[in-house]
Amino acid sequence: MAEEIAISLKNVSKCYKRYPHPVERLKEILLPGKSRAEEFWALRDIDLEIPKGHTLGIIGQNGSGKSTLLQIIVGTLTPTTGAVTVNGRISALLELGSGFNPEFTGRQNVFFNGRLLGMTQEELENKFDEIAAFADIGEFIDQPVKTYSSGMFVRLAFAVATHVNPEILIIDEALSVGDILFQRKCFRKIEQFYQDGKTILFVSHDLTSILQLCDRAILLDKSLMISQGEPRQVALAYKSLIAQREADQNTDLASFQQKYEQKNDNQIGESRIGFGGAEVISVEVVNSQGTTTQTVEWADIITVRITIYFYREVVRPFVGFAIKDLKGIPIIGTNTFHSKKDLAPTLAKSMVVIEFSWQCYMSPGNYTVSAGVAELGENHSITQLDRRFDMLPLAVVGNPPSLGFFALPINIECNVLDNSQNIFSDRQINASSISSS
Ligand SMILES: Nc1ncnc2c1ncn2[C@@H]1O[C@H](COP(=O)(O)OP(=O)(O)OP(=O)(O)O)[C@@H](O)[C@H]1O
Structure with missing residues (x-):
């Protein structure tokens, strides 16, 4: 109808x-x-x-x-x-x-x-x-x-x-x-x-x-x-537009490349922006067993491995990743600059592999992985060399008892202060104050 x-x-x-x-x-x-x-x-x-x-x-x-x-x-x-x-x-x-x-x-x-x-x-x-x-x-x-x-x-x-x-x-x-x-x-x-x-x-x-x-x-x-x-697609189009406007204002950089591919096999559409000079060749997610995978267990230690090829010398490069949910909301991510892990200047025609590892407490569900390489200039100005949004799908599986974006281990303590007022069993807590937290 x-x-x-x-x-x-x-x-x-x-x-x-x-x-x-x-x-x-x-x-x-x-x-x-x-x-x-x-x-x-x-x-x-x-x-x-x-x-x-x-x-x-x-x-x-x-x-x-x-x-x-x-x-x-x-x-x-x-x-x-x-x-x-x-x-x-x-x-x-x-x-x-x-x-x-x-x-x-x-x-x-x-x-x-x-x-x-x-x-x-x-x-x-x-x-x-x-x-x-x-x-x-x-x-x-x-x-x-x-x-x-x-x-x-x-x-x-x-x-x-x-x-x-x-x-x-x-x-x-x-x-x-x-x-x-x-x-x-x-x-x-x-x-x-x-x-x-x-x-x-x-x-x-x-x-x-x-x-x-x-x-x-x-x-x-x-x-x-x-x-x-x-x-999600319209927001990506907006980000590309903003990046293009920034590029248009930057007359020193002759070519701004924008690639846009639809990857229906993954049900995610990759979007890509950047000035070139370096390229994100691949992004992999590796589990604690060392296996490259797109499905990880909740609480496993996982690694996002990003391989970058530098076509030219980049004096202050930095590399980062983001994991977003299927609505495009960022859940976790960082880059080497924010993490104060400054990378050494890279030579032209060099290949660099950077790994980000952490214990994956994201709530079970479906996500996408994005990655990028950028160059830090004078006054902390940033030039995006290659940013690849939503390159890879990632599923987190498991059954942790939690609400929200992360299922973190939560310590719960109960101290009975007065035998006549057992707060948990007597349900003295106002239900609305719990649900609104
Ligand atoms: N009464 C008007 N006379 C002449 N030009 C106008 C008039 N009202 C809006 N404009 C112009 O029309 C264009 C669109 O304006 P509009 O307010 O719809 O934009 P907007 O997307 O809502 O912007 P913002 O995000 O700043 O609110 C602008 O260039 C604005 O200067």
Whole structure:
């Protein structure tokens, strides 16, 4: 059965008028008849369908068109060309302060903003305590919002946006303003929305958040949508783009090579960036028996062995690896520079093998191994010579009793202080305080 579409954009473009100098705007008013504005296309030919129940991450450098796209979807901007269809009630957290009256108190704004978002007075009265508890800004709820810090603002705005029962939730970067505990609370709320089958659009420069929260992503660049699909692939495309921009700015290095291969046999797509000069020839994982393998036992001592060929002399080389989970979230990794194991200068046409060994306490599951070689320059500037993302799949097997990314041996002690209060058997510990840790 075809998926129901929550948001559809067909050939959407947005053109702004820009004046090269403010005086040109004045001239246009005083001497009408001739437009003195220049056209600026903030979005071009965007074709996008977001099925219901999906969480879409939107990635892109500053000025790439992300906010323009969201505003067009929300309806606060009209596209210059193209058509937008939205199926479902939207609640959006766009610019800080939009939808709030600065002179009103937080309490008044909950009602003001809630009404704008389609709630009735009665619904808001019923929800108010829940909204105030989520925002958790204490007595500031009765102060004018113009006196709020940006963190308080986003707390209240997020609380309202997520408690008005939207079918589509749109969040533009706002969460980065809140403190870490509030961010966690918001993430849980977004995950809850996802589980409830709602559609979410999420803009962030933090790729880890995109990987954690989203099941698909798009990359905008200079008004165009240049990549869409699985978040891990789109995040890699973004990293390649950033590396390419850095390379373009570095005119000393004539050739920037970018290779991209799809390795379907491993179900992982390798991505590769670098200036050349050295090459990661191979990466192997070796277990404590000395066997090269892609499946290791939990708690075994494993070695990541990286073989590098240096085409030229590199004065301050460093080599590193990263292990990521299948969402692309880094789990463990280091490099010789961070580990203060400086490598000697290498000669041209030399082969070097570097080994990183550790006891593999990663939780059982599937991972990928990435590796790279780089050169340290003046002022700690870094030139990537060859970085190979997701070269190798790695499975950790075993059955350790633990939660989280690592299953570390945990020492548990119980001291019975008073026979009448055996804390474990009497379940005196508050269950919610355990589960929220
Ligand atoms: N009202 C406007 N008039 C003219 N140009 C505008 C206007 N609003 C946005 N732009 C331009 O359109 C481009 C896209 O802006 P937009 O705010 O959508 O980018 P963004 O990807 O959200 O950036 P950021 O990550 O910095 O928020 C930018 O170059 C911006 O300067």
